[in-house]
Amino acid sequence: MKKTEKHEPLCEDIAGRDCGLKRIIDKIGGKWKIMILCVIDKNDIVRYGELRRSIHGITNTMLANSLKELETDGLVERKQYDEMPVRVEYNLTEKTKSLIPILLDLKKWGEDNL
Template sequence: MKKEIICNSVGGVGCGLKRVLDLIGGKWKILILCAMDKYGTIRYGELRRVIAGITNTMLAQSLRELETDGLIRRTVYDGRPVRVDYDLTDKTEVLIPILLELQAWGEQNIQGPKQ
């Protein structure tokens, strides 16, 4: 039986894994997606409160990148003050089960901090 190769051109142009890491890599993007999956449509201030340790700069930058990459949707409502909601796109809803698998693997294989 032939072993399936994750990526023929490891890190190269055709590497799908590298493309995924380019989209959701880094310290905050997966946590933002997890928060949005848990709470559904959410506003900036709520995200800031539920993601421990994220700065305003990192949250704003990550949200812009996630929106540009089509992983989240930003909806602006007229009014005073202007209201902005964020939610997951259909493309990201398909990604959530994969993130849950990564979470389960981490819980089973990586020891957490000592209490």
């Protein structure tokens, strides 16, 4: 029996700049960014030190750079309080909260298949 129905391709322009899959991988790919999102999702609001303690093996430089990129990309909000010592908190944006169910599906697939 021939398969006549076509499914939607992941990307029309494979790895091109209009590929939505490539754009999201560019934003959350790598070793640390999804882990950072996981910690913030679990705790709602997180301070830098808590992130550092929760993600084993991440360096201060990598954490700071990843947080800055996530903030620049609109995936994490940073709120700084004018106190001494300065207090900074991070939380997920609404856009990123809509990504969490997709990451949960990916997690489930990994548990079932890898």
